[in-house]
Amino acid sequence: MAQHSEGSAADAQTDAAHGIADDGVRWHRSLRTRLLLWTSLGAAALLLAGTWLIYANARELLVAQSRHEIRSLAEQGARTLQATLGSVTVSAQTLAASVRGIGYAPRELDAVLRAAVEGDPDIAGAMLILEPGALADADPEHSWYVRRDGDSYYVQPMRYEGYDYHDQPWWPRTVGGGKAWWSEPYRNNATGGQYFVTYNLPLRRTPGGAPVGMVSLDVPVQRLRDLVGASATDDAIQRMLLSPERQYVLHPQAALEMAASLDGQARQPAYRVLQPLLDAVRARRDGELEYFDPRNGGNRMTLVRPVGDSGWTLGLSVSESYVLAGLKRTARQVLIGGLVAIALMLLLLQLVARRITGPLASLTDSARHFDAGEFDRPLPHTARRDEVGLMARAFDHARGSIKAQMAQIEQMAMARQKLDSELSIAREIQLAMLPHDRAVTHGGRSLRAQALLEPAKAVGGDFYCLFERDDALWFAIGDVSDKGVPAALFMARSITVLEIAAGRAATPAQALREAGMRLAANNDACMFATVLCGCVLLDSGEWSMASAGHEPPLLRRADGSAEFVALASGPPLGIETDAVYEVWHGLLQPGDALVAYTDGITEAFDAQQQAFGSERLLQHVRECTDPARLCACVVAAAHAFAGGAPQSDDLTVLALSLSATTAEVA
Amino acid sequence: MDLQIRIDPPRGDSQRVALAGRLDTHSYDELDRRLAPVLASDIRSLVLDLGGLEYISSAGVRSVFKARKALAARGGKVVVANPQPQIAKVFDIVKAVPMNEVFASVAEADAYLDAMQQKVLRGEDDD
Numbered sequence: 001m002a003q004h005s006e007g008s009a010a011d012a013q014t015d016a017a018h019g020i021a022d023d024g025v026r027w028h029r030s031l032r033t034r035l036l037l038w039t040s041l042g043a044a045a046l047l048l049a050g051t052w053l054i055y056a057n058a059r060e061l062l063v064a065q066s067r068h069e070i071r072s073l074a075e076q077g078a079r080t081l082q083a084t085l086g087s088v089t090v091s092a093q094t095l096a097a098s099v100r101g102i103g104y105a106p107r108e109l110d111a112v113l114r115a116a117v118e119g120d121p122d123i124a125g126a127m128l129i130l131e132p133g134a135l136a137d138a139d140p141e142h143s144w145y146v147r148r149d150g151d152s153y154y155v156q157p158m159r160y161e162g163y164d165y166h167d168q169p170w171w172p173r174t175v176g177g178g179k180a181w182w183s184e185p186y187r188n189n190a191t192g193g194q195y196f197v198t199y200n201l202p203l204r205r206t207p208g209g210a211p212v213g214m215v216s217l218d219v220p221v222q223r224l225r226d227l228v229g230a231s232a233t234d235d236a237i238q239r240m241l242l243s244p245e246r247q248y249v250l251h252p253q254a255a256l257e258m259a260a261s262l263d264g265q266a267r268q269p270a271y272r273v274l275q276p277l278l279d280a281v282r283a284r285r286d287g288e289l290e291y292f293d294p295r296n297g298g299n300r301m302t303l304v305r306p307v308g309d310s311g312w313t314l315g316l317s318v319s320e321s322y323v324l325a326g327l328k329r330t331a332r333q334v335l336i337g338g339l340v341a342i343a344l345m346l347l348l349l350q351l352v353a354r355r356i357t358g359p360l361a362s363l364t365d366s367a368r369h370f371d372a373g374e375f376d377r378p379l380p381h382t383a384r385r386d387e388v389g390l391m392a393r394a395f396d397h398a399r400g401s402i403k404a405q406m407a408q409i410e411q412m413a414m415a416r417q418k419l420d421s422e423l424s425i426a427r428e429i430q431l432a433m434l435p436h437d438r439a440v441t442h443g444g445r446s447l448r449a450q451a452l453l454e455p456a457k458a459v460g461g462d463f464y465c466l467f468e469r470d471d472a473l474w475f476a477i478g479d480v481s482d483k484g485v486p487a488a489l490f491m492a493r494s495i496t497v498l499e500i501a502a503g504r505a506a507t508p509a510q511a512l513r514e515a516g517m518r519l520a521a522n523n524d525a526c527m528f529a530t531v532l533c534g535c536v537l538l539d540s541g542e543w544s545m546a547s548a549g550h551e552p553p554l555l556r557r558a559d560g561s562a563e564f565v566a567l568a569s570g571p572p573l574g575i576e577t578d579a580v581y582e583v584w585h586g587l588l589q590p591g592d593a594l595v596a597y598t599d600g601i602t603e604a605f606d607a608q609q610q611a612f613g614s615e616r617l618l619q620h621v622r623e624c625t626d627p628a629r630l631c632a633c634v635v636a637a638a639h640a641f642a643g644g645a646p647q648s649d650d651l652t653v654l655a656l657s658l659s660a661t662t663a664e665v666a
Numbered sequence: 667m668d669l670q671i672r673i674d675p676p677r678g679d680s681q682r683v684a685l686a687g688r689l690d691t692h693s694y695d696e697l698d699r700r701l702a703p704v705l706a707s708d709i710r711s712l713v714l715d716l717g718g719l720e721y722i723s724s725a726g727v728r729s730v731f732k733a734r735k736a737l738a739a740r741g742g743k744v745v746v747a748n749p750q751p752q753i754a755k756v757f758d759i760v761k762a763v764p765m766n767e768v769f770a771s772v773a774e775a776d777a778y779l780d781a782m783q784q785k786v787l788r789g790e791d792d793d
Contacts, residue, residue: 481724482691526732530724530760549760571761575731599724609688609721648690649723 031360032353040346047338055331059324066323067301070237074305074316077239080227082308084122085199088217089180089310091120092201095215099128099203104139113146114153116217124148124196125218128203129158129165134212135205147218149192156190174200175211182311184243185221185258195221195258197243221258225250228314236322242304244311246281252317270294277304281313293319359388363395375403423458423485430459430488433495435466440473442538445590446661447473452631453652454600460650461487461529462598463495467502471538474502476511477654478531478573479550479598487650490527494519494573498531508533509546509581516548516573528574532596541588541658546581548573551599554621556630558591562621564614565594593627593657597634600651604638607645612638627657669693670718671700679710680779682772686718689726697729705733710742711782713775717748722756730762743767743782747775 027033095116102108109128116126125147132141143158143165158165165171170183183198196218202211228239228250241250246262256265262281266274273291280287284306293300298321305314359381369377379399381392437450451464461480466473476498480487497515505511511533519529532553534545545553547569556562567584588594597617604612617634624633631653638651670686681704689697704712712733716722734744745767749757757768769775 479724481728482694483725526728526735528724528728528731547759551759569759569761575761603723611721 030357032350032357035353036346036349039349040342043342043345044339047335047342051331051334051338054334055327058327058330062323062327063320066236066318070301070303070316070318073237074303074314077228077316078305078307078314081224081241081312081314082310084224084227085182085219085307085310085312087120088122088199088219089201091116091123092180092199092215092217095126095128095217096201096203099130099215100135100205103135104130104142106142106144109142110144110146110155113144117146117148117153122219122223123217124194124220124223125191127158127198127216127218128213129171129215130203130213134203145190147190147192154192170198170200170216171214174202174214174216178202178211182244184245184247185249191218197221197224197249221249224312236318238317238319240315240317242281242313242315246278246313274302277302277315280304281306284309284311296321298322356388359384359392363388363392366395370399370402375399375406420458426485426488427455427458430455430492433492434464438466440468440538441661442471444661445538445541446659447536447538447588448628448657448659449473449475449654450628450631450657451477451652451654452635453650454635454647455483455650456600456647457484459485459488461491462600462650462652463491464596464652464654465495465499465502467499469503469535472535473538473656474508474511474533474535475596475654475656476502476531476533477550477596477598477652478529479600479650479652480529481527481572483650486525486527490525490529490574494529494531498533502533502535507546507583508535508544509583512546512548512570512573512581513579516571516575516579517577519574520577523574526575528572530572530598534594536588536594536656536658541590541592542585543588543594544583544585546570546583548579548581551597551602553597554595554618555586556593556595556621556627558589560622560625562595562618564618588656588658590658590660591627593630593655595621595630595634596654598650598652600647600649601634601638601653603649604642604651605645605648606642612641616641627655627659630655630657669696671697673700673704676707676709679708679783680713680776681707681709681711682713682715684715684718686720688721689719689729690721690723691725694723694725694729697726698732701729701733705736710737710740711779712737712742712744713772713779714744714746715748715772716746716750716753717772719750719753722753724760727756727760727762734763743779745769745775745778747772 095112098112099109102112113126113128117123125145127145128143130139130142133139134142141159145156145158147154173181180199180201183200185195185197187193187195198216198218200214200216203213203215204210205212224241228241238252239250240248240252242262243249247258248256248260248262249258251257251260262274262278265271266278274289277287277289281304286303286305288301288303290299290301292298296319298319300317300319302315302317306312307314362380366377366379379392379396381388382396383389384392434451434453437448439446439448449466453460453462453464455462461483462478463480464475464477466475468474478491478494478498480490480494494515497518498511501511501515501518502508505514512531515531530549530551532545532547532550534543536543545565545567547567549569549572552564552567552569554562555565565584565586568582570581571579602612602614602617616637620634620637621630624630634653635651668687669689672684674682674684683701683704685697687693714730730744737744744763746757746763747769748771749768754768757763758765767778769778
């Protein structure tokens with residue numbers, strides 16, 4: 001981790017040097033940190049898993065091995081003990097047979113006893129007791145005890161002043177019981193303070209007869225302990241020797257020796273687990289037990305083996321923690337070694353990661369220059385043959401692409417500008433096609449024509465035209481389908497065709513029919529125009545009108561009332577080649593006005609897609625008191641209604657108002 | 667933009683197309699594009715069910731004209747069924763289709779087309 005913080009500190013300094021510390025990568029988000037973190041976590045996990053696997057397998061193996069070892073040791077120990085104890089019993093029987101053969105001859109008997117002690121290093125002392133008349137009827141009582149005492153022998157009779165062997169517990173057990181037996185360990189003056197165990201054998205005059213005395217042989221407890229291997233105290237395998245009464249003769253805890261028994265220990269709550277062992281010992285059979293040892297807090301395996309039929313028991317015990325200590329040490333070393341290896345690997349990775357993220361940082365720096373519009377700055381690392389090189393080349397390519405696209409955008413902007421300027425010229429030309437407002441005075445009356453046209457785009461499809469012919473003012477208002485450039489072109493054609501047709505026709509209906517035929521010819525685009533065409537006679541005020549699919553005009557009377565002129569319309573121009581239109585007639589009085597419009601007015605939509613509609617149009621025409629401002633009123637009302645909603649269509653209003661001239665009045 | 671076009675499968679030599687929403691300068695292009703394969707097929711009559719159509723602009727009327735022209739070239743017809751009053755008014759003024767080919771319901775339009783077909787068949791029998 002120290003490596004990381006150093007690295008990020010170095011990065012921060014580098015970033016600060018570039019003046020971009022504020023958006024540098026935080027250390028915990030850095031790819032380098034993540035790479036190192038995940039690699040080390042993965043390696044550590046692998047190390048742990050591997051060590052655990054080896055540990056578990058080796059442990060099983062070791063435990064099995066130690067089990068096997070302790071068993072064979074137990075067999076071996078039991079055999080050795082049995083051999084020793086067996087040799088003592090054979091010696092006792094030999095001694096008894098010799099005594100029977102010698103008969104009552106104290107000197108010889110003494111020699112035999114001494115020879116029994118002398119001949120067997122396992123035997124420390126020998127005793128012979130013959131009751132009166134034991135071997136021959138006249139024999140006196142004889143008792144003698146010989147014990148090795150250094151290089152000489154200690155001897156004593158077994159009945160003397162103040163001591164009688166008849167009073168000792170072992171006498172009735174041997175003679176009364178009639179069976180050979182091993183004593184418990186004991187010590188007294190006669191043993192010289194050493195612990196002995198004694199093999200007691202009843203002596204009979206004839207086989208099957210009643211015991212008439214006994215022989216016994218003493219074995220030093222130390223001798224048995226040596227045989228079992230008591231001296232090896234730091235051995236992994238602990239040894240125990242149990243007397244026939246299951247007293248601890250040998251025990252890893254020296255304090256228990258000659259002082260405690262397995263029975264007593266198994267009665268303690270902490271050692272209840274030992275009960276199965278006790279049962280096995282009592283039943284004189286092999287026993288094995290694995291249990292939790294409260295003394296050292298580890299698992300322990302103990303097994304017991306009876307030593308022949310001597311009543312003695314050998315116990316061996318091994319602690320699992322002892323068996324596994326070496327393994328644990330090894331595992332610890334493996335772990336430490338592995339961690340050191342991981343640390344080294346991290347160091348190496350840190351160096352590698354620096355080589356990867358370094359180029360990334362310089363590429364990022366280059367990208368920032370793109371941001372500032374510096375596209376000509378050369379990119380580093382493009383020649384590398386690794387992933388960084390790939391990325392650098394991709395960057396380089398993107399840079400080229402961006403440059404090309406920017407050039408393209410610039411071109412398009414220029415083209416757009418050109419188009420805009422062309423459209424603006426087109427608009428001027430289109431507006432120039434429209435006639436100016438005019439007033440015609442004739443016979444004391446003045447007919448005033450005014451119009452207002454607002455295209456939705458630069459150019460549009462709405463149009464109107466006015467011209468005088470034979471004391472009549474002809475007018476037409478039209479709306480070409482759709483809007484924009486196509487509509488504008490069709491509008492230009494329509495206005496020309498209409499002016500020619502109106503210049504020749506007798507009635508507005510004829511004018512529409514002729515214009516329609518011309519416009520429908522070769523009209524593959526299916527463009528069309530709705531047109532209202534009419535003329536007003538200047539002297540009488542009579543008007544005639546015909547409609548090619550156009551909105552009905554309004555008639556506003558001098559008294560302020562207004563209504564739609566309900567005239568039946570024919571098909572729009574451009575579709576039908578032989579349409580027939582009806583002419584409608586009426587009369588304009590001074591103060592009256594005819595108002596024609598396109599659907600840009602009635603279909604001006606507000607933000608909720610509500611249309612301005614005919615009723616509102618009618619209302620605003622009625623309310624407009626100044627005939628000279630009729631067009632402006634209507635257009636302003638439509639705009640006010642639409643509010644902020646964009647104008648959806650071209651809108652046009654044409655008003656013809658008749659007034660009595662002041663000259664006439666005068 | 668918000669024009670919904672539903673083109674039913676052809677029945678005999680007649681096909682029904684239902685329009686809903688607004689047919690204006692923003693949406694006529696879409697209608698032209700969708701109608702092109704229908705007009706290119708060998709149907710003889712196209713029933714435009716305008717029950718759901720709320721608004722039609724001159725650009726939309728042009729689309730209807732184009733359809734009429736395409737079918738008329740081979741003696742077919744476009745009839746309009748079920749227009750809402752404001753649409754009917756536009757058709758009335760602009761004469762996008764002959765008034766006798768605007769019907770209050772699709773059933774009436776179908777009946778009319780059936781009658782036309784019978785007349786044609788009889789005419790052929792007469793020949």
